[in-house]
Amino acid sequence: MNEVLIIAEHRRGELRPVTLELITAARAIPSAKVTVAVIADEPGKFVPGLNVPGVDEIVTVKVAARDFEPDTYEVVARALIEARKPAVVLVPHSIDSFGYAAALAAKGGYGFATDVFRIEYQDGELVATRAGYGQKVNIEVDFPGKDIVMLAIRGNVFKPPEGTASSPVTQFAAPPTQARLTSREFIEMSAADDVDMTAAEFILAIGRGIGEQSNVQQFRELADKVGATLGCSRPIADAGWLPKSRQIGQSGKTATACKLYVAMGISGAIQHLAGMKHVSTIVAVNADAGASIFTIARYGIVGDIFEISEALREHF
Numbered sequence: 616m617n618e619v620l621i622i623a624e625h626r627r628g629e630l631r632p633v634t635l636e637l638i639t640a641a642r643a644i645p646s647a648k649v650t651v652a653v654i655a656d657e658p659g660k661f662v663p664g665l666n667v668p669g670v671d672e673i674v675t676v677k678v679a680a681r682d683f684e685p686d687t688y689e690v691v692a693r694a695l696i697e698a699r700k701p702a703v704v705l706v707p708h709s710i711d712s713f714g715y716a717a718a719l720a721a722k723g724g725y726g727f728a729t730d731v732f733r734i735e736y737q738d739g740e741l742v743a744t745r746a747g748y749g750q751k752v753n754i755e756v757d758f759p760g761k762d763i764v765m766l767a768i769r770g771n772v773f774k775p776p777e778g779t780a781s782s783p784v785t786q787f788a789a790p791p792t793q794a795r796l797t798s799r800e801f802i803e804m805s806a807a808d809d810v811d812m813t814a815a816e817f818i819l820a821i822g823r824g825i826g827e828q829s830n831v832q833q834f835r836e837l838a839d840k841v842g843a844t845l846g847c848s849r850p851i852a853d854a855g856w857l858p859k860s861r862q863i864g865q866s867g868k869t870a871t872a873c874k875l876y877v878a879m880g881i882s883g884a885i886q887h888l889a890g891m892k893h894v895s896t897i898v899a900v901n902a903d904a905g906a907s908i909f910t911i912a913r914y915g916i917v918g919d920i921f922e923i924s925e926a927l928r929e930h931f
Contacts (some may be wrong), residue, residue, distance in 0.1 A: 619644055622692055624707050626683070627801055630664040632869075633707040633768075635775035638669045640768050641705055643734045644741075650674060650701070652787070654691050656681050662784055667775075670782045678789045682798040685714030687859060690792040692719055696763060698787070703734075703741065708767040720765045726758030729767040732889075745769075754794065771869045771889040788922035810860055814869035815844035817875045820863055822848040822887075824880020824901065824920055825915040828856045834879065837924050840931045843877065846870075848887045863890035870894050879920045883908030 619641040622880045624631045634651070641649045650672045658675035658781050665673050674695070674778045680687045692715065706712040711828060720727035726741075733744035740757055743766055747754040758764045812818070820839040825831065830853075838845040845861060852862035863870055865886040870876060876894040882889060883899070883906055891897060891911075899912035900920050916923060 617644060617647050617648045618699060619649050619703045619705060620695065620699060620701035620848045621649065621651045621705045622688070622712075623651055623665065624683075624709060624711055625653070625655060625661060628660070630661050631707070631709075631923045631925060632667070632708065632775060633770045636770060636773040637705045637707065637768055638667060638776055639773040640734060641703070642669050644703060645736060646868070647703075648672070650699070652676060652692075652695055654678055654688060654789070666780050666782055668778050668780050669776045670780060673782050673784045674787050675784060676787045678792075680794060680798070682797065683711050684712075684794045684798065685711075686796075687789075687792050689715040689719050691787075691789050693723060694790045695787060696723060696725075702762065702765065704765040706765065706767050708769045712767055716765060716767055723763065724761075725796050726761035726764035727766075728756045728758075728764075730769050731756075731766045732772045734766065769865065769889065771865055771892060774893055804924075810844060810858075812844065812846055812861060812863060813871045815846070815870065816872055817841075817843045818846045818870055818873050819843035819877045819879065820846035820848065821851060821857075821879050821882060822881030823850045824882075825851070828854070830921075831856050833921075833924060833928075837928055840928060843875075848881050848884070863887060865889040878908055878912070879924065881908055882906045883887065883910070 621637045623634045624636050641647055648671045649669055650671055651665050652674040654676045658677055662673055678687050698797045701778055706716050727745045728745055731743045733740055743756045744753055821834050835845050846863045847857045847861050849862055849864055851857050853860045867890055870891045873894045875896050876891050877898045879900045897912040898914045899908040900916045900923055904917045
């Protein structure tokens with residue numbers, strides 16, 4: 616049985632959702648024993664959140680650092696890998712893992728790929744798929760001659776497991792390490808909007824197809840009229856037409872609770888699709904019949920978003 620070692624990620628005492636997504640990703644590996652390692656000053660408090668279906672073992676590693684510290688993670692992860700010899704190591708494709716994963720893979724001589732959104736075996740060999748050339752193509756990466764492969768998994772791709780389980784918990788003694796930095800204080804960036812897109816059940820999202828900032832208001836009014844929460848794609852948030860808190864996508868929010876998602880004037884870039892992957896019903900409205908959004912939408916309307924918006928306003 617191949618062991619898959621997941622390095623859990625947490626922040627300010629809370630387990631980050633991407634850790635649970637990695638558990639689902641690990642299950643794509645045949646005959647995998649899924650082990651989740653949590654590195655923290657009080658690792659035991661994260662155990663209940665990791666007791667979900669699909670986890671075969673939880674390893675707690677007690678360290679002195681209260682917050683994430685890259686040198687500590689690199690040393691501890693290296694010791695875990697050398698002790699357990701997993702076939703695959705999974706970490707999030709996140710700002711934290713950027714601080715240690717590449718150095719760890721280079722020093723250990725492991726196979727390594729980042730921004731991975733698919734894992735499969737072809738003719739018995741591990742193949743990871745990631746995007747390339749500005750998300751324009753998908754690239755399959757293999758790792759010939761590598762007994763251990765480390766993959767940084769893109770967030771918002773794999774659905775977290777549901778339910779609870781009771782996994783055995785073991786302890787691992789952290790090797791001594793000398794950190795090069797000390798965390799003093801965590802400062803939370805103030806949100807420009809208090810909307811929680813992850814909790815919205817009905818989202819009406821707008822993209823660059825609206826053309827101008829002055830057109831945002833009519834879609835805001837439409838969203839209010841139909842009882843939806845107004846969201847947007849990255850170009851709208853980057854332009855400052857709507858707060859970043861309303862952005863759906865890989866670098867924005869995930870529509871976790873959304874049951875109905877109406878995308879108006881959104882082409883369907885892969886980064887945006889990552890934020891709506893778990894939505895059961897997607898309605899796409901776009902003047903371009905070849906827009907990528909239609910490949911995942913349950914219902915599609917090829918037409919002018921302003922005409923359709925006006926028709927909906929009159930109906931409601």
